[in-house]
Amino acid sequence: MTKTGGAESAPLTPSERKADPRLIAAIVASALFMQNLDSSAVTTALPAMARDLAVEPARLGAAITSYLVALTVFIPVSGWVADRFGAKRVFMAAIVVFTAASVLCGRATGVPELIAARVLQGLGGAMMVPVARLLLLRQIRKEEMLSAMAWLTMPAMIGPISGPPLGGFLTDAFGWRSVFLINVPIGALGLLLVAWKIPRVPPGNPGPPDRVGLALIGTALALFMFGVETIGRGVVPQDMPQAGLVLGLMFGWAAMRHCRRAARPALDLSLLRIPTFNQSTLAGSLFRIGAGTSPFLVPMLLQVGFGKTASEAGMVSFATALGALAMKPLARPILKRFGFRTALIGASLIAAVGVALPAAFTPAWPLPVIFAVLALGGLFRSLQFTALNTLAFADVPSARLSAATSFAGTAQQLTQALGVVLATTTLEASALVAGRHALAVHDFTLAFLVAGVVVAASAPFFARLAPEAGEAVSGHRVTPAAKRLPAE
Structure with a gap:
């Protein structure tokens, strides 16, 4: 107990x-x-x-x-x-x-x-x-x-x-x-x-709850998310999104200072001292930002770029979910065979290719081929998500599970929004440089490539994990000679 x-x-x-x-x-x-x-x-x-x-x-x-x-x-x-x-x-x-x-x-x-x-x-x-x-x-x-x-x-x-x-x-x-x-x-x-x-x-x-910490975190997140969701959309006065972002970062800095000093902080930053939680949360956030662009970009490309109907775009986009379903029975044996460190590095690099590959799509590509490419991409993204969600809690003591789930949930929600922001910002910047108001296929090409680079950038951070990381969960066993401490 x-x-x-x-x-x-x-x-x-x-x-x-x-x-x-x-x-x-x-x-x-x-x-x-x-x-x-x-x-x-x-x-x-x-x-x-x-x-x-x-x-x-x-x-x-x-x-x-x-x-x-x-x-x-x-x-x-x-x-x-x-x-x-x-x-x-x-x-x-x-x-x-x-x-x-x-x-x-x-x-x-x-x-x-x-x-x-x-x-x-x-x-x-x-x-x-x-x-x-x-x-x-x-x-x-x-x-x-x-x-x-x-x-x-x-x-x-x-x-x-x-x-x-x-x-x-x-x-x-x-x-x-x-x-x-x-x-x-x-x-x-x-x-x-x-x-x-x-x-x-x-x-x-x-x-008692950390009321000061909750107030600072809530204010920081509300302001930051307001800025992220409204910037460049013309739905509020021009300077308000930038002000929201700046104030959100300021309150966020104050919240982190408070949480480092509080006895029972609203956001337990000491969880980041657990290597598996640290890498799955921080490096995992980088991966999720890049991968989170695909559900937004693919339907947009098919409808805006290729002139497909919403039904056609929806059915083709569903290929990613089918790939994810196919990975479900494979995730456990893969992680048992290779361990979290190797699997996360490999899957992030392969997933990066899958995220970037739609940059090569053209209207001449048959829809079944596009479907197959998206399904393969979903396969490895599913492996990565399963591994990250499992590794995050592999070494968290039972007494700290509540704090860990709140921390991880906050991080994942932020990355969901930032993935869409990455996609929309890249699209709008590409069109602006080209002197266009309407989106073109070239804009989507650049957005997919940028997203792929962001996904691939998470791989070096996963390399910081020890080979035996999460072995109690994966069942992967590393010989004593092969074990090492995580990189500092």
């Missing part, structure tokens, strides 16, 4: 568990799928929403921004809330909040009402992602972690890919409100399965 800031908690023993860890992961993943599906499907429905609400489409960018800001701001407190009230109880409450907010979004009659409902959705989503991971980690042993994480990773891969075609279909067939209302049956089913199959995790006493 270990202590978490005064609270005693530990993973349940095999005799205490009521469900197979893969079943737990699949049930938890259903809620994460709902969230990721919603996030990507809403973008497809924006033009129809703008027409119905009688506003310019650019104004409705706030419907996406408000959700991302709320999601990012509330993630740091999720670990404390889960410890205080119990991870299962908080997760179920998060599903209820997210689903109820989806109904409010679907019933919105104006932009302010829609934005308020999206902020509430962000609150529910912030509790779902890290608490879901914590809920799973509390139920499994280290040797089960890799298999469970492979199941948990799938929603992150499938949701953003399947969201655009599903969002387009629902909008055309039933109207934009159905994009939100589809969450009701998914949320209800997920809630029932969690209540029925997932064992209870008792609440603890984590002590």
